[in-house]
Amino acid sequence: MPLLIDGKKISTEIKDELKITVEELKKQGVETCLAVIQVGDDPASSIYVRNKKGACAYVGIESLSYELPEETTEEELVKLVKELNENDNVHGILVQLPLPKHINADTIIRTISPDKDVDGFHPESVGRLCIGEPGFVSCTPAGIIQLLKRSGIEIEGKECVVVGRSNIVGKPMSILLLRENGTVTITHSRTKDLKEVTGRADILVVAIGKPKFITADYVKEGAVVIDVGMHRNEENKLCGDVDFDDIKDKVSAITPVPGGVGPMTIAMLMYNCVEAAKGQEVE
Ligand SMILES: NC(=O)C1=CN([C@@H]2O[C@H](COP(=O)(O)OP(=O)(O)OC[C@H]3O[C@@H](n4cnc5c(N)ncnc54)[C@H](OP(=O)(O)O)[C@@H]3O)[C@@H](O)[C@H]2O)C=CC1
Numbered sequence: 147m148p149l150l151i152d153g154k155k156i157s158t159e160i161k162d163e164l165k166i167t168v169e170e171l172k173k174q175g176v177e178t179c180l181a182v183i184q185v186g187d188d189p190a191s192s193i194y195v196r197n198k199k200g201a202c203a204y205v206g207i208e209s210l211s212y213e214l215p216e217e218t219t220e221e222e223l224v225k226l227v228k229e230l231n232e233n234d235n236v237h238g239i240l241v242q243l244p245l246p247k248h249i250n251a252d253t254i255i256r257t258i259s260p261d262k263d264v265d266g267f268h269p270e271s272v273g274r275l276c277i278g279e280p281g282f283v284s285c286t287p288a289g290i291i292q293l294l295k296r297s298g299i300e301i302e303g304k305e306c307v308v309v310g311r312s313n314i315v316g317k318p319m320s321i322l323l324l325r326e327n328g329t330v331t332i333t334h335s336r337t338k339d340l341k342e343v344t345g346r347a348d349i350l351v352v353a354i355g356k357p358k359f360i361t362a363d364y365v366k367e368g369a370v371v372i373d374v375g376m377h378r379n380e381e382n383k384l385c386g387d388v389d390f391d392d393i394k395d396k397v398s399a400i401t402p403v404p405g406g407v408g409p410m411t412i413a414m415l416m417y418n419c420v421e422a423a424k425g426q427e428v429e
């Protein structure tokens with residue numbers, strides 16, 4: 147069996163560290179507070195909301211939930227975000243994605259104040275990440291860096307291949323691996339001979355959105371494989387973008403689904419909230 151990278155355990159470590167800071171902030175009169183807005187009831191987002199509320203309670207962060215109907219207009223949502231921007235008691239604002247089709251997600255993301263952008267999706271946060279300035283980093287990729295570091299997996303000088311180039315996972319992931327001095331290749335749906343490229347990876351991060359897509363023939367012997375995918379089958383069972391059973395005997399370390407990247411996303415959201423509450427720039 148390869149090393150099973152335990153996201154649940156590592157995320158708890160991080161949340162336990164944050165508890166202490168939240169306590170200190172309380173003593174200084176600062177009640178760390180996160181506002182979460184969900185429009186409609188996308189099932190993946192609902193899981194996230196549930197787990198996030200639990201994590202806030204665990205860490206001692208106050209959470210405000212706004213569950214808005216599917217018919218909410220873009221103007222109404224912009225108005226709410228602006229109100230929360232102005233509210234000094236709110237430190238972080240998170241708008242669940244995906245949003246209903248009639249609402250332009252980019253408009254909403256740009257409306258969130260970069261000082262409260264705990265998702266790290268605002269162009270200002272993304273720009274800061276690209277040029278190496280302090281700012282909020284997208285939670286999933288930031289969590290993956292923590293998973294690697296806290297599992298003693300070195301990134302520097304390694305061949306890192308990222309499958310997927312979304313703005314929330316693939317792209318920021320690639321920039322973070324580069325910042326850690328990895329040699330980074332980004333692949334996507336137009337990549338020719340994907341197997342040849344992924345087969346070179348020492349560290350393979352998979353964020354495609356296709357269940358069990360990555361099989362043993364995509365990975366090098368001894369590689370570290372990080373599975374970002376989240377899929378729920380008919381029996382309500384979760385699986386990732388990686389065929390865990392098919393590759394487990396070939397790799398040196400792997401993240402499970404559930405219990406891998408997912409809990410880390412939540413832990414890093416808590417981290418970003420605490421940084422926002424400290425009123426400091428991150429990292
Ligand atoms: N655990 C967690 O915390 C989180 C999990 N997720 C999960 O991660 C997965 C990916 O999410 P997200 O990044 O938002 O997804 P997107 O759908 O936005 O992006 C998918 C990416 O995969 C690429 N792709 C699709 N098919 C192929 C293929 N056959 N070969 C190579 N590349 C391909 C696409 O390429 P192209 O750009 O060319 O279309 C695209 O860049 C999903 O399963 C999602 O549920 C997401 C966020 C957080």
Ligand SMILES: Nc1nc(=O)c2c([nH]1)NC[C@@H]1CN(c3ccc(C(=O)N[C@@H](CCC(=O)O)C(=O)O)cc3)C=[N+]21
Binds near residue numbers: 190191241244404
């Ligand atoms: N603005 C915004 N930011 C996001 O980061 C965001 C989003 N919208 N919309 C939805 C996706 C999805 N996502 C998840 C994160 C953690 C788990 C998670 O905790 N997973 C657990 C268990 C899941 C379960 O209990 O079923 C695990 O993998 O072990 C799930 C899903 C964040 N997303």
